[in-house]
Amino acid sequence: MVNDLEIWQRERQAELAAPSSWLGLIGLFWLQQGVNRVGSDEGAEVVLPNGLPEQGTIVWEADALRWQPTGGQPQTLKTDFDGEPTMVEVGQLSLFVVDREGQLAVRVRDRDWARRTPFAGLAYFPFDTSWVVDAVWETIDPPLLMEVPNVSGDLKPVSVSHRAVFEHAGQAVALLPMSVGEHEVFFVFRDRTSGKESYGAGRFLKASAPENGRIRLDFNRAYNPPCAFTPFATCPLPPPENWLPFAIPAGEQKYVGKS
Structure with missing residues (x-):
């Protein structure tokens, strides 16, 4: 798992260092x-x-x-x-x-x-197996209609029919997906590291499609949105439901700027 994570991190570094970054x-x-x-x-x-x-x-x-x-x-x-x-x-x-x-x-x-101005590189929290979470993929019936804001102030309606539910410190926690595809589920979340150790507007997380009513959330692969690197992107912001009241010291840390 760690080797796969290191490969993913290297690929992300290469992507951000490329001319098309x-x-x-x-x-x-x-x-x-x-x-x-x-x-x-x-x-x-x-x-x-x-x-x-x-x-x-x-x-x-x-x-x-x-x-x-x-x-x-x-x-x-x-x-x-x-x-x-x-x-x-x-x-x-x-x-x-x-x-x-x-x-x-x-x-x-x-x-x-x-x-x-060569790319300064990314910093990461240490890998932590406790932030590889096996969550319940729970149906929302009827579906919830969210209005998701972006950094430009626009609102995009998103219909949400499922949520990922897991426990943290003895309490049930739910994350609502921004999109659900055949092979991948996309989340935008904010936690108590946001604006301190991690990017202030929150982070992105992709998970493989759920199987047998479960979905694995590997927060070690949480990553910064494009808006962490440029003011010329239009990133979705985490909805209030995805503002987590605890720190997730896993994944990508705040980008410090070009070298």
Whole structure:
């Protein structure tokens, strides 16, 4: 189990140190229907740190989205709604469009960030078998409708039909999932380490799909959301039901910043 955890930690470190890391994001710009100018001009809808005053435009018409570079051929754009978005390269920058409940935004990434400020690495609490929890996968009937906030202040309705129930210090504790897939269950939680040893807005946790009415929660694999590394992410926040009244000294600690 420890070896698997070490492999997972190394893979996560490599992901965050890569040119495509969250740490390379330098901008987030919400699009409007119609023509959105992209360039270094301060009046552009998508402002780049350098390059031509107008590198091109992103045109959003109904369900169609295209990139029109200045003096070049137009290119149809895909958002991240169904998978990987289309990448537009402008010098050392990459531009791509994200879809958040029908609102579209351009993220700008500097692919050269790691050469100038290498990734400082992650810190972890010591591995603790007591935080590998075998929980009951309990049905909620009727399902609960939660309004989950994100860091932008928006609310997303989430229907919850199950919860993970376990005991801590003799008391029953429940965690509500943000999403339940065929192979994976996703949680967002906050505990008494949040804002101190761990990231203030809470942490993420993924668990394998439940079997025979049980689900294993390995808090040693709790990890920081993208918002711990960049202000240009739109992370869900833990609902009040997932604010745990005790410390979980397991998993990823607070990120201290670029080296």
